[in-house]
Amino acid sequence: MNASTKQSFPLFDEAHSAEAVNARIGPNVDPRTREIASAVVRHLHAAVKEIEPTHEEWLAAINFLTNTGHMCSDWRQEFILLSDVLGVSMLVDAINHRRPTQATENTILGPFFVDGLSISDNGTNICRDGKGEPLVVHSRVVDIKGAPISGATIDVWQTNDDGFYDVQQQGIQPEGNLRGKFTSDADGRFWFRSVKPRFYPIPDDGPVGKMLGKLGRHPNRAAHIHFIIEAPGFETVITHIFAPDCPYLQEDTVFGVKESLIGRFEHVEDADAAEKLGFTSPFWSVEQDFVLKPLA
Template sequence: MRNIDEFNITRAVLQSLEGCDDPRLQEIMGALVRHLHDFAREVRLTEAELMRGIAFLTAAGQKCDDKRQELILLSDTLGLSMLAVALNNARPAGATEATVFGPFHVHDAPRMEQGDDIAAGAPGEPLDVELCVCALDGTPIPHAEVDVWQADEQGLYDVQIPALGSRRRARAVMKADVEGRLRFRSIVPRAYPIPTDGPVGEMLVATGRHPWRPAHVHFMVKAAGYQTLITHVFRAGDPYLDSDVVFGVRNSLVASFDGDAQGRRRLDLRLVLAPLEP
């Protein structure tokens, strides 16, 4: 198409996608083009602003490596990650709710056993965790795989500490027993700011937002015949529960980390998995 102007350019780009042989890709790209063009027209985007946006995305990509994912942070802080979770993780009543995955999961977490201390030297107040993985009707799910990870009392994950190298701490992959139960030791989570030394941090400052996440522990639970659960458990009373920078808090995921009769902190959980859809 010739003689492109601010109105007919959208149609021209959409026509260029008509040869796409992947219907879903064509649907996604078409919607993306329409919304991007409508956005630019609505705000009367200047060329200088466009280039500044491109520079921001370039810097975000350059900040990424095998230990840091700035683009996940961007998606999280814009609410896009949580929106995708909400769109794709509808669960039946009674199932534990899902929330954002976050950028700090790793695929080489150590395998540990019942009763182990997953903190592995990470600083923090000791915490005893006991959880049960079960189905909607309360039936225990035997031998479910439970992947756990969290920050230390300084608000740092192991992958953020160069001195640790490849050594892992405050994370583990474990198996529930035949009754769906899992017991392990860890440390009490603390609120922490997401990394602010990159473009996402600059965006938060520019838009008057704080970088803090409420204290939480991550869980990913897998079992044959059930939907994989990716969730957090948040510490009750945390001051950032109502202003989580990544919008991940759900009331059902807030739990007590109070002390027991001996003064040790405890977390008792019931993680309920939804069955796979037939």
């Protein structure tokens, strides 16, 4: 390209900074990439103009992002944690999972899901460390008309009673503690034994935790059990059951609580029922249906 045919770009100035940057996007860039990049530049430049950071403040922001990257590992994703506590993960999920009111709502996946578990028998006790208050979960997978969905696969995971996932305490917790994978039967039912979930702090020893402290926010997640429900012909649901008596329901640090996901936990004092479950009385029981939306 010679000087006479070279494209002319606007020079950079404060008033038109975003326009100057976006003008450099090449003519052959696909439209969606152009749309995303242009929007990010516009909003980023608008934020900088509103904040008017000093050089020291901007360097601190860059160092924060650098330290966030350094904190990532094979089992810990600090950038997911950052997205979670800023509410972005929940917003992206809400935009991508607009469902009929009767369908089960999604919530946040979190950074501690482990794929590839083998199927367990219904009724399996997934608590392998013996800690916590016994809980039995009975559930049903149905479509939006209430018809049972058989053969659905359900991944389940939660923290132990000390507030840690097994992958956070390798060599301390039994491998696969409080994780399970189940299949719904002909009536769409599945059930398992576990322990009542408790609230716990997200990992707050890294840059995201320090950020929460500076913002005057606590790191606690409301007590919950994770679920992923998959069935052919239906949208996959990534969701939780929340304990209704948790003190952090209204201020879950990652904004994951939805009214429809607060479970109906019953405190059961029945020695015979407990003995049949391999529990001691009292124990907890919860029943929760999962309603799947068919694929378009």
